[in-house]
Amino acid sequence: MIAIVDYQAGNLASVKKAFDHLGYESAITADPAAIARADKIVLPGVGNFEATTALSGTLREAVVKAIDGQVPLLGICLGMQWMFESSREAPQLRGLSLFAGECEKFPAAVKSPHVGWNQLWVTGASRLLRALPQDSFVYFTHSYRAPVVEATVGKCEYGGPFSAVVERGQLFGVQFHPEKSGTTGLQLLRNFCEL
Amino acid sequence: MLTKRIIACLDVDAGRVVKGVQFSDLRDAGDPAELALAHGRAGADEVVLLDISATYENRSTLLDVVRRTARQLFIPFTVGGGIRSLDDAAAVFDAGADKVTVNSAALADPALIGRIAHRYGSQAVIVAIDALRVGNGNEMHFGVKTTGGRHPTGRDVVEWAREAEQCGAGEILLTSIDRDGMRDGFDCELTRAVVGAVNVPVIASGGAGAAEHFVDVFRDGRADAALAASIFHLGITPIGDLKQELQNAGIPMRWPC
Numbered sequence: 001m002i003a004i005v006d007y008q009a010g011n012l013a014s015v016k017k018a019f020d021h022l023g024y025e026s027a028i029t030a031d032p033a034a035i036a037r038a039d040k041i042v043l044p045g046v047g048n049f050e051a052t053t054a055l056s057g058t059l060r061e062a063v064v065k066a067i068d069g070q071v072p073l074l075g076i077c078l079g080m081q082w083m084f085e086s087s088r089e090a091p092q093l094r095g096l097s098l099f100a101g102e103c104e105k106f107p108a109a110v111k112s113p114h115v116g117w118n119q120l121w122v123t124g125a126s127r128l129l130r131a132l133p134q135d136s137f138v139y140f141t142h143s144y145r146a147p148v149v150e151a152t153v154g155k156c157e158y159g160g161p162f163s164a165v166v167e168r169g170q171l172f173g174v175q176f177h178p179e180k181s182g183t184t185g186l187q188l189l190r191n192f193c194e195l
Numbered sequence: 196m197l198t199k200r201i202i203a204c205l206d207v208d209a210g211r212v213v214k215g216v217q218f219s220d221l222r223d224a225g226d227p228a229e230l231a232l233a234h235g236r237a238g239a240d241e242v243v244l245l246d247i248s249a250t251y252e253n254r255s256t257l258l259d260v261v262r263r264t265a266r267q268l269f270i271p272f273t274v275g276g277g278i279r280s281l282d283d284a285a286a287v288f289d290a291g292a293d294k295v296t297v298n299s300a301a302l303a304d305p306a307l308i309g310r311i312a313h314r315y316g317s318q319a320v321i322v323a324i325d326a327l328r329v330g331n332g333n334e335m336h337f338g339v340k341t342t343g344g345r346h347p348t349g350r351d352v353v354e355w356a357r358e359a360e361q362c363g364a365g366e367i368l369l370t371s372i373d374r375d376g377m378r379d380g381f382d383c384e385l386t387r388a389v390v391g392a393v394n395v396p397v398i399a400s401g402g403a404g405a406a407e408h409f410v411d412v413f414r415d416g417r418a419d420a421a422l423a424a425s426i427f428h429l430g431i432t433p434i435g436d437l438k439q440e441l442q443n444a445g446i447p448m449r450w451p452c
Contacts, residue, residue: 013291018269047316108394113318113365115396116419117240117449118197137198137449139271141318141365158197180271180293182235 002026003038007054015044018179024193032062040072043079049089052082072170080173101147110159113143124153128172130191136184138176198447199413200420202241203234203427208248228263237434246276258290265291281310298323299341305362312363322359323368326352353392360393371401378404386416406440413446
């Protein structure tokens with residue numbers, strides 16, 4: 001069972017619908033016990049980094065414990081940003097620090113939010129991106145972006161390069177919305193399900 | 196490269212897709228869920244469902260239509276019409292929408308934009324502006340209309356777009372009432388005026404009739420996205436052919452799709 005962590009940040013139903021469509025069992029949950037039992041964990045999310053406040057306490061402990069036990073984790077959009085150390089959007093909050101660096105706003109030279117279909121530039125070996133062609137189009141909608149780091153396996157270009165996909169071991173993060181990226185996004189989610 | 200977006204719009208009345216000319220003369224064009232899926236398969240970058248009579252008739256948005264439409268659609272899905280409060284927006288998000296558009300209610304209470312943005316993020320709030328040319332020559336300006344284009348508000352489109360952005364709008368959906376349903380081209384002057392005034396994406400709407408109209412609104416109007424309804428539903432311009440033509444004209448498109 002795939003646990004979709006409910007932290008009141010919206011977009012949960014879309015992610016669940018995609019798993020339903022692919023034929024994989026998933027559940028939207030805020031129960032630490034359910035997260036502890038899950039085969040895989042998804043941290044969805046759109047919205048303000050402040051929304052991750054709801055991920056403090058027992059929910060955070062459950063996620064950390066699961067990933068220590070090598071349970072695959074996929075962070076989507078805000079969920080991926082939470083896997084970094086922090087974000088300028090809410091500097092007082094600490095992310096999971098699974099990846100180094102701080103998320104920051106787009107430069108003033110480009111429109112923000114970055115909304116629409118942009119290309120994925122695959123830069124490293126990735127299990128999550130298996131069978132996805134170079135320069136595939138995926139759907140982004142975000143005002144803050146994560147830096148390019150060692151774990152970056154896919155970049156996107158908008159007012160400079162940023163991390164579109166990060167991957168290390170059983171940890172995966174995508175800045176775009178695979179559940180809204182048509183057949184390309186569904187392939188990525190299938191890859192995650194089949195890990 | 197970030198592409199320009201082609202958005203298929205479903206104007207829904209009493210659970211059926213309809214299309215009018217200048218907001219009246221409505222004709223039946225099919226089932227919203229089926230059409231949304233067909234547009235997605237055909238290459239639409241997004242689908243918008245507008246419950247066009249919701250505000251006028253004071254009905255709530257047809258949530259079951261939203262739910263049915265959202266079930267199979269794995270591209271961005273926006274819903275508007277009759278969203279008057281955070282609770283109305285929440286119900287639409289719960290039914291499967293990724294974004295909402297607000298129009299009349301935001302004009303009456305601009306803080307509504309911020310309330311929705313605070314909970315769901317700015318990227319989930321599109322402020323829809325219905326624009327009408329008012330006056331002639333040097334006196335001409337773009338005025339805001341509301342409630343399905345039935346009442347003038349006395350507001351200026353460019354000023355209202357700026358205020359909406361400040362209130363937390365993530366995108367502006369800009370419809371030219373002068374061009375709506377006419378199929379003689381988007382209002383590029385209107386689009387350019389708003390694009391130049393805000394730093395959020397602007398979706399141009401009203402007047403799509405042929406591929407060159409899209410080229411014009413992306414090139415001259417500087418739109419980030421263009422929305423059309425009847426030319427897609429009625430099969431006048433298949434989306435794939437349109438995107439191929441735009442691609443050939445040097446406009447970045449999601450392709451293949």
